[in-house]
Amino acid sequence: MRTLRTALLTAAATGLAVTALAQAPAAAAPAPAPAPPKFLSAGQLPASLTPWTAGPVRQGVPGEGSVCTAGTTPAAGTRHRDFRTELDTGARQTITVAATAARARTLAAELRGALETCLDRLKEQNPGLEGEALYHGRIDIEEGAHVYSIDTSHPEAGSTDIGLYSVGRDGRTVTVVEWGQLGELDGAPLEGFGKTTRTAVAKLH
Template identity: 85%
Template sequence: MRNLRSALLTLMATGLAVTALAQVPAAAAPAPAPARPKFLSADQMPASHTPWTAGPVREGVPAEGSVCTTGIAPAAGSRHRDFRTELDTNARQTITVAPTTARAKKLAAELRSSLETCLDRLKEQDPGLEGEALYHGRIDVEEGAHLYSIDTSYPEVGATDIGLFSVGRDGRTVTVVEWGQMGELDGAPLKGFRKTTRTAVAKLY
């Protein structure tokens, strides 16, 4: 009888333990990391006489270049990618994920303001520089994108350069696309750059 009672008590204890374990919630699986915004690929750049080559995606903001927007986007939350062709045409995309949508709106506004005043700042630094800056309108994609061009020249040496720029936003993510080469605005692929900008913003997520 004693052995039977011991066996029953052991069985009951085991059952209670199993029941208790069943009631303990399983550890929650770790939440997946949020998707990082995607960059343009080489074949999504404006058409060129020679193929585009895309460099690696790098963390932070560019160490050099981007004269119109340097110092605006923070290094934290930013990544960038450079593109080039064999004919001295180059481009760059920078993407910044802001902590909040409000911060992203502010960043986009600051980047646009920096582009709008860029030529005047360049002329102050170099009185021999001449040029024209134009705003080419808004693109209706996600929260919108805005296009600019800056045409610069040095009459004394006959050098001319044209740059195309855009700022776009999707939620709390802001992207800047830059394109540049020797020449003038009438030789720049403005229509193709508009398409590239639309793709850049739509492709983020």
Template identity: 85%
Template structure:
């Protein structure tokens, strides 16, 4: 028969062991891996521009707003979150795509609205700056893709020198991404690939995400 003192000491030791185990913190669960950053929106390729008499060449995708900004939308898109890509042909035809990723959907909506307003008022502002300039501007309709895209044309001329230029523009949005596509060449609206530009606009918005 075990002596009472031995029994009490054994019980006390067991209690201390249980207490010590209780004080050992449980191993911390591994922190969840951070979610991968979303892939940046994709740009148009040269082959997705409206058909031209000579092939399109695509420049590199560059960070920030273009150093030579559009006369219609300069100063609207922030440099942060913006990238752009220029395109050209061997003739007097050029194009550009700009993509801005806003912090929130509401900011993207506001940016798209401001860009549209700038295009709608562009010709009037250009005429104020240059009284010798003449032209016509038209809203060419909505393209049904994602949150929608809107197409504009601005036809300008200098009668004194006989030069004419036509520009096609679009603003589209998918979630937090807003894209502007610009196309321009010497000539008039009758010679511009309006339907091809609308197809390009559709592709540009569809490629964002």
């Protein structure tokens, strides 16, 4: 009798344990990593006389170029992509994912400041350089985007260059779009660049 009672108690205890395990919630699966921000495609750049070609997305900050924002964008959390045409026209998009929205807001402000002071810094580095920098306003998309132009010329060299720039933010992600070619502002696709900037911010997330 005692052996039977022990066996029954053991079976009951085993049944309770199995029931408890069955009722215990399964361990939560790890949340999937958020998708990285999306870059512009070649077809989303301002219209050009020859087609745009998109380069690969690369990690970190660009090794050269981006003279206005060099030293402002952190390498951590940053990727960039270059675009080119068969003519003397090029573009670049840089995307940085900051640790927090507050840090992204600060970065966006610092990038805007770098663009606003860029022409003065270029003149200091290149005596004889002339130019005009303009702010073309805010684009109402996500946390906003801001468009600038820098028109430069070097009379001694007889060269003129026009650059269009924008800084936009969506949450903790900041993007900078740059476009440049030989020529002056009146020949630049300012309206098209505004549309490109809007698309760039909208595609981030």
